[in-house]
Amino acid sequence: MLNIFARASVSRVTDPIGRTLVRAGLTPNAMTVIGTAGAVACALAFFPQGLLLWGTFTVWGFAMLDLLDGAMARARGYGTPFGAVLDATCDRLVDGALFAAIAWWCFVVDHNNRAAAAALICLVLAQVISYVKARAEASGLEADGGLIERAERLIIALVGTGLHGLGVPWTVEITLWLLAVLSAVTLIQRAAAVAKAARAVAARQAAETAESAEPPASPDAGPQAPLAGDVQPGGAQP
16 A cells, blocks of 8 residues: 555655665665565564564664665666566565564563464465465466555554564554454455456456457458349340
């Protein structure tokens, strides 16, 4: 949802930074790898130790680098298929590391099995939501959008950990269950979008098949020549 409403505003900020980084010699793929490595390392280092505030701000900072690789690709004038695959793969790594680290904190540090269960649900749904979109696009279907996407998932999860790190109780569990419910709704929305796109493709293919199966229209018959038996001597016809 944020991709629709905030993309233009974010681009006005990130595009100048992207141009600067490209001029400095960095590539979008390098920025993707740097952001992913930092976010994964910080999530696994800080959250399982109970350092929620440190984990929140460091993961958020490295996750913001994900905005810059797109800006750098635009500044360079093109992206690459490998870059798109790398970006999607790294996004899944960060999501997995973040929710696994939060689940570890819930189990081992906070001893809150309910929150841990919500974290694991969020982890699974985050992967499946992204997979539905990727698999649909590989099949020539559309499955974009939905109530929450990756940016919203990160915001909700990190708001919960950040507030808990500041001393506000129950925020991790509340935000995780909220995120689990919203993710389930998003999964249903994407599945419905895929079904709708598949029906549209099937209807179009059926129309094309029916059109190709129709016999070609015969040309208008012109005046036919008289048969030999119809011609009278002298060229007169009966």
